[in-house]
Each structure stands twice: as structure tokens, then as C-alpha cells.
Amino acid sequence: MIPHPDVFFLPAAGGEQRLCLFHAPEGAPQSKVLYLHPFAEEMNKSRRMAALACRALANAGHAVLQIDLRGCGDSSADFSDASWTDWQADVRLAMNELDARVPEAPLWLWGLRAGGLLTASDWGRPVNHLFWQPMLSGKLALQQFLRLKLASEMAGGASKGLMEQMKTELAAGRAVEVAGYRLGSALASGLEAAQLTPTGSPGRVEWLELSTREEAALTPVSEQSIQRWRDAGWIVRAQIVQGVGFWATSEIELAPALIAKTVKALS
Template identity: 40%
Template sequence: MTAGAIEARAEPFFLQRTRGQLFCLYHPPRGDCRGVILYVPPFAEEMNRARRIAAQQARELAALGYGVLQPDLAGTGDSSGDFADARWETWKDDLAACCAWLGERIAHPPVLWGLRLGALLALDYAQAAAHSLRALLLWQPVTSGQAYLTQFLRMRTVNAVLADNASEQTGTRALRAALQSGDILEIGGYALDPALAAAIDALAPLERHTPPCPVHWFEMAAHSADKAGQVLPPGAARAAEAWRSRHARLQVHPVDCPPFWAAGEGVGAPALLAATSALLREDRLGH
């Protein structure tokens, strides 16, 4: 079967929620079902820039026998609500609803597959999930919500400098103060509500989490080696060491891959797609 035929099998639908509906794309498993996977998208514009790669990976996983669900979380994409209405706890409720939808159709504990801030959301959800999880697939997880929010806020300052708009050239400290005062900030075309910003800011750093299931960490920004010999930048290495000290079942997969979530359409991720597909093909999730 050609790649186009595989893509044609994806099923778009709206998952009804009490406050609206979530747009979802479901890739049914081909052949005998080997499991189900829930994609947890990254934040703001990173979600849009990663769509092509995520969809390509979903199709490959479906071809391997996995049912893959790709939702737009509340307030994002084609789901109900505006980005200004988005809340961290609401997104976790959305993940629960998606897991329930999958569970009604295929009797397998889901794998959560998260990218960037979506990886941290998947991990946060997993620690209090009311159901079992088979594994976590973390693509370039954000290691600190606070640092990530600072980076996101910095976009406004950088854009103001590029536009030579002196009235908008404020630092992240001033932007945080505005959020704490209750102001909604427009950052890169996204209206950031203070409640969502505060929730991201208050997230425990990655090393303070304890994964409740096997974790496969795909790291694409390698700098130094951790104790197990994998290549990790310092923040990620600290998290990996902390998890292993608490006997977490962790496997790190260094891959040569550009930051496609921050790049244009022409950037691919062949090594990442191949490594993820190989893991699922060989059914090494439980390692």
C-alpha cells in the first residue's frame, strides 16, 4: 500500500466535551492491533510547525499496527474555544477524554507521545492518571516550565526590537508582572491568559517528576553524556539521573534531528521518525 493510501485512512472527527468539542484525527491500526497511542502536541506555534512531522509519524505507527489519536486540545487548532481560554487542567481533562475514547475501542493501555511542552503535559497527566499507561514517548521534552515560559515571553521582546517598536520593548520581568496583574498578553499571535501562564510557570522541573511507566526519551539537542553514556544537555542529564536514582524505567534515544518545531515546512526529521518507528516495530516499549 502506498503512503497516500495509508494517509487516506485517517479519520477526522469531533470529540464532544461539556464545554465544546475537540477536533481529532484518528489513524486506525493496519492489520492486527498492537496498541494505541495518544499524541500530546506542543505549545502555540510549535504545534502548527510540527504538524507535518507528527502526521507522518502517526501514519507510520498506524502502518505498524497501532491506533494513533491526534487531538487539537481545547482552545487550539480546530477545537472549540480561543487560545485565551486554554487552561493546563483543561488540557489534562482533554487527555483523559481522549484516553477514554481510545479505551472504548481498543482494550490496550495507551502510550502517551508528547512533543516539547506536550511531553511535560503528558508526564504531568501520567502521574495522576486514573488508568494504567503502557509507556511515555517523549520527543525533546521541555525540562522546566518556568524556563519555557520565559523563552516564550522573550518572543514579544524580540519581535518588538525587530519591528523597532520602542513602546513594546519590555523585558520578560515586566511581562511577568503584567501577567501577575491579570493582563492577557499577545505573544506571537497567541493571547496568553495569566492562568495558563501561571500553571506553566509553576510546573515542577522534569527531574522532580517520577514517571509511573516506562519512558523513551528522544533527545535531539545533544551536548554532553549522562551516566549511562547517552548524549544529553545538562538539564536533561540531571533529569535522567534523578529518574534513574528513583528506579524509573528510562531509555534515552539520541537522534540527529533539527528543531523542526521551530523551523519552516522544508525541514524533515528522518532519523527521529526511523528511531521511533523502530522502537514500536520491535515492541521494545517495556524494555
């Protein structure tokens, strides 16, 4: 039985710290996995699923590290203070911590939703990717997030012109309030520019999407993105898994089949 994770604060630049959870397997790890959470409230809705998946992977022999990015969860700073480059620096910080704890093992970067966009960079080293319902475009991710404010204002008839107003505020370097989160311009611009495109030395990609339909297929947009990864030399295996989109449900939901498929994919 895998023990409780090691919960600790990882020192970061400027005297800050990042909350981390390390799930150690019994024996020599088959791989080391870094989990990168989704954006804003999707992170909180996904915590239970992420925790269960981390434990399942550790039970299957994988070392897993979770990190709360700058301004998120119990890490230092406010959400409005964070930038995309801050989050990229956190990824490097977490990779270094994993290297120190697990020197000899292949590295997987596991991104859920917008977390996948964060993994798709050239890290100057071999990595594999585990994508859970990846967002293909940061521009689309930002628009979807800003639409949350539109939806909340629509009932009062105050949504007209609001999207352009928010974009103008962000372009001017000012933060905007959306669904209880104060989004800064540096994070918004970095997210908007992000793309789920292959970079660095080719490795493996496990691409898992959820659907509540029994005979669902990948969307043409996903298929096109996967083909770009394959054309760049990556070995990509894509699967549709039965389950609900837990990151967006009103109540905390689980997708057990996704965890089982993930363990099988990495093992």
C-alpha cells in the same frame, strides 16, 4: 496500506468539541498512543512531522490518536480562554476515547516539547512515555515564549522592561499578546508550574532528542532529569537522533530519522 485517519470532533465539557484524528492499524494493535502537541506556533510547525509519524506508527501496528487541545487548531474556544487544567482534562478525554476504541493495549503518552510536560502527571493508571525533545521546566518554556515578543520589539528599542511588564500583566489575571497568540493568565501560570518529573506507577520512557551534530550527547540537565526518572523506577532509554529542530524552523522541515527511531523504539 493504512487508510486515511478517522477525523472527528470529540464532545467536551460545556458543549465544546475537540478535533481528533485516529490512525487505526491493521489487525490487533500492539499499543495505543496519544499524541500531545507542543505550545503555540510550535504546534503548527510540527503538524507535518506529527502526521508522518502517526502514519508510520499505524503502519507498524500502533493505534494513534491526535487531539487539538482547547483553544488550539480547530478545537473549541480561543487560545486565551484555555488553562493548563483544561488541557489536562483534554488528555483524560482523549485517553477515554482511546480506551473505547482500543480496550486491550498498553498506553503511550507521546509529548513533543511542552506536550511532554502535559503528559507528566499521575493519571491513576499505567502509562508509558514517549518524549520528543522534551522541555524539562514549564517556567523555562514560558520564558522562551515570552521572549518571542522581546525579540520582535527589540528592533524598535521598546523591549526594555517588557518581560517584567508581561509578567505583571499575567500575575494580575490579564492576557498578553505574544507572536500572534493571546496568552491568558490561567494557561501561563499552569505552564509555569509544570515540571517533567516522574509520577504514578513506573513504566517505560523512550526519550528522543534531535541534533544536527554527528556525535552529539545529551546535555547534563537532560541526564539529570533522566536519572530522576530511573531513580523513581522507570525504565528509560535515551537517544540522540540526527535531525533539525523542525518545531522552530522558518520553513516546514522534517526529521525522517526521528520517525524511524520512534517506530523502532515502540515496536
